[in-house]
Amino acid sequence: MHTASERSVPTHRTFTSLAGVSGETCLREVFGKQPVRQLGAGKPLFVEGEEATHVFQVGQGTLRVFKIISDGRRVITGFLYPGDIIGLSVGQRYLYSAEAISTATVREMTRPEFDSAVTDNPRLQPEFFALVSDEMAAAQDQMVLLSCKNAEERICSFLLKFLKRCSLPGERRRQIELPMCRQDIADYLGLTIETVSRTFTRLINKGVVSIENGALRHTIMIERPTLMAKLAGDGNEVDSWDDQSMTGHHAGH
Amino acid sequence: MHTASERSVPTHRTFTSLAGVSGETCLREVFGKQPVRQLGAGKPLFVEGEEATHVFQVGQGTLRVFKIISDGRRVITGFLYPGDIIGLSVGQRYLYSAEAISTATVREMTRPEFDSAVTDNPRLQPEFFALVSDEMAAAQDQMVLLSCKNAEERICSFLLKFLKRCSLPGERRRQIELPMCRQDIADYLGLTIETVSRTFTRLINKGVVSIENGALRHTIMIERPTLMAKLAGDGNEVDSWDDQSMTGHHAGH
DNA sequence: CGATTCATTGAGAGGCTTCAATCAGCGTGG
DNA sequence: CCACGCTGATTGAAGCCTCTCAATGAATCG
Secondary structure, eight states: OOHHHHHHSSOOSGGGGGGGSSSSOSGGGGGTTSOEEEEOTTOEEEOTTSBOOEEEEEEESOEEEEEEOTTSOEEEEEEEOTTOEEOOOOSSBOSSEEEESSSEEEEEEEHHHHHHHHHHOGGGHHHHHHHHHHHHHHHHHHHHHHHHOOHHHHHHHHHHHHHHHTSOTTOOOOEEEOOSOHHHHHHHHTOOHHHHHHHHHHHHHTTSEEEOOSTTSOEEEESOHHHHHHHHTOOSOSOOOOOTTSOOOOOOO | OOHHHHHTSSOOSGGGGGGGSOSSOSGGGGGTTSOEEEEOTTOEEEOTTSBOOEEEEEEESOEEEEEEOTTSOEEEEEEEOTTOEEOOSOSSBOSSEEEESSSEEEEEEEHHHHHHHHHHOGGGHHHHHHHHHHHHHHHHHHHHHHHHOOHHHHHHHHHHHHHHHTSOTTOOOOEEEOOSOHHHHHHHHTOOHHHHHHHHHHHHHTTSEEEOOSTTSOEEEESOHHHHHHHHTOOSOSOOOOOTTSOOOOOOO
């Protein structure tokens, strides 16, 4: 399981381009010898408001990052995949909770250790900044999504982002294995679970995706990537896939 | 005009608590001797995608930070007030556009200058991190707002945040002078201008706020702060104002 | 005083949510 | 092995909130 996650371990973020340098000049590597913690499915890594003692790097699995608001609802602000670093957000306390979706492993490091690792090694700083900057950019994209996009655009954007994340550069995957359940997707996209489900159905009927019937229907096949990119509504920031070459069995819209 | 902005110049952010130290240990002060640029109302400071050459600090006035999405709509991701620093987001290019709402002044500094100022002076680093962290926290709050809140909650949250921003610690302002127009508020809160207007009207009818009829109706009087905090739906993170002591001329809901 | 700009109000439509029922896998125990 | 129950996903119907389109109102400026 989690083919996607496993593949994405080595390289899937801009800052890894800095990893060419030798030694401990890569932020990821400072976690190399840190103790590993196992997390069962659904188990919390830390909880919003707790004292922020550690910084973590995801080893295997996927985590969800979320806040619980006053009426009990949950807002997922992001997902964490292998290699991702979490707990950076400075300040005394964690700004959000993080928990494993499926079984996961993380390497942990105390905050002071991490801080001095970064400040001591000036070559790590640009990478650190890039990390924070990426997080900020992601947050802004999410604001755009939540401000303007309808359900279909949200789902397509989400799938597309996931697809990019677990594709190696140049590779064109068609199939993705979503580690998270529909409720997670709903809480991430600011929709209800029913709307997520209905939107998937609509996308299937349009021939944009197909969903493998096994398990919990977490295996998604992107049948028409270009069309999906169009439906995501991000303008033309998409390197157009080959779409027409597909065995198109779509039911028209 | 812009009473609110003027008042908020000296202290209105958490990190200013670090400003007690002497010399150039305050991030704001590194801008002290930088050249000042004047910006007419509506004029851009920089545009999304431009090469990010400078970092800025707002002197007077208010700026809006926004993205234009593919269909031409605008998403405002935040507002900048006197003292705020902008352009931090690392990377080659600006992630968003920034322009003056009303006439504004900014001090500018080249990126390399700023970077070395921060890296050279270790005492500035925690403040710099706090700044970024604040920005991140604000982005997450915004995601919660856009994910879950209805129009009334959004407007109340917005007004409350603005109220806090331009209140000195301990002070309890009741009147705020919004520098931005309804369209700005709409684009910030993920609503249409009509919904913003209708929601204001509803809040007036409930006796929560009153709006001075002059000018462009940018002067808002918070009549029942506690009720407004309740309507903002942020749970009980509000230090309850005195509400009942007011001359309550509300029309019932 | 008309023209312009921004804000407000109204009516109708549409998309998403809510509540509820059904479906599909999968594990368990008889 | 199959019935049962459990969990998560899908589907349906109705209602509400917000958007869209359009008109009106209020204030400023030439």
